[in-house]
Amino acid sequence: DQQVKQNSPSLSVQEGRISILNCDYTNSMFDYFLWYKKYPAEGPTFLISISSIKDKNEDGRFTVFLNKSAKHLSLHIVPSQPGDSAVYFCAVHYSGGSNYKLTFGKGTLLTVNP
Amino acid sequence: NAGVTQTPKFQVLKTGQSMTLQCAQDMNHEYMSWYRQDPGMGLRLIHYSVGAGITDQGEVPNGYNVSRSTTEDFPLRLLSAAPSQTSVYFCASTRGQITGELFFGEGSRLTVL
Numbered sequence: 001d002q003q004v005k006q007n008s009p010s011l012s013v014q015e016g017r018i019s020i021l022n023c024d025y026t027n028s029m030f031d032y033f034l035w036y037k038k039y040p041a042e043g044p045t046f047l048i049s050i051s052s053i054k055d056k057n058e059d060g061r062f063t064v065f066l067n068k069s070a071k072h073l074s075l076h077i078v079p080s081q082p083g084d085s086a087v088y089f090c091a092v093h094y095s096g097g098s099n100y101k102l103t104f105g106k107g108t109l110l111t112v113n114p
Numbered sequence: 115n116a117g118v119t120q121t122p123k124f125q126v127l128k129t130g131q132s133m134t135l136q137c138a139q140d141m142n143h144e145y146m147s148w149y150r151q152d153p154g155m156g157l158r159l160i161h162y163s164v165g166a167g168i169t170d171q172g173e174v175p176n177g178y179n180v181s182r183s184t185t186e187d188f189p190l191r192l193l194s195a196a197p198s199q200t201s202v203y204f205c206a207s208t209r210g211q212i213t214g215e216l217f218f219g220e221g222s223r224l225t226v227l
Contacts, residue, residue, distance in 0.1 A: 008158075009154075034215065036216075041220070041221070042220055042221070043118070043206075043218030043219050043220050043221050044157070044204070044216075044218045045218070046215045046216070046217075049215065061122065088171050089156060089157060091157075100160075101147075101162065101172070102216060103159075104149075104157040104158075105156055105157045106154060106155060106156035109158055
């Protein structure tokens with residue numbers, strides 16, 4: 001059973017508009033939520049994270065929102081740029097587990113069109 | 115800064131052959147792990163290590179062995195390769211802070227014929 005679901009395999013947006021990537025999770029014991037970005041032929045790189053005690057974290061053009069009651073996580077990119085085109089993975093950390101063990105979603109391919 | 119280095123980047127094996135994927139990090143990270151990425155499956159944890167001499171299984175450990183004799187190195191061994199092990203493999207390390215941020219290598223693409 002998937003603990004982390006990214007239901008949209010792909011998303012296409014116009015440059016300058018907002019990109020919203022979504023992630024749903026099942027376990028209320030997850031205490032940290034992260035987004036990773038992956039370009040083709042490269043390893044994933046950390047983008048932004050949020051603790052379960054917060055509902056919003058912002059870093060430049062990237063904002064992550066956490067809705068604990070709905071067990072829903074979203075990443076907003078404003079404004080979107082062609083260089084943002086990549087696969088985005090959400091990942092969750094379980095509060096009872098070791099720090100290095102993250103569970104990843106299947107990813108969403110974001111394409112930003114010029 | 116080298117970060118996490120994986121070798122080889124590409125490898126083709128025949129069914130039944132063995133090989134080792136190498137992973138080295140120069141950040142003095144305690145925690146290291148191996149993930150595989152398959153189309154439509156995301157990243158799945160194979161094995162991980164909390165420090166030299168200590169390893170444990172992840173979500174999909176079957177067919178793989180690991181060891182951790184030094185802090186820097188965490189090789190992944192395929193004892194008898196199978197076509198189901200065709201995948202892209204990523205090694206990752208972390209300082210171990212509670213955020214769980216992982217630093218990934220560039221990946222090793224393995225094809226088993």
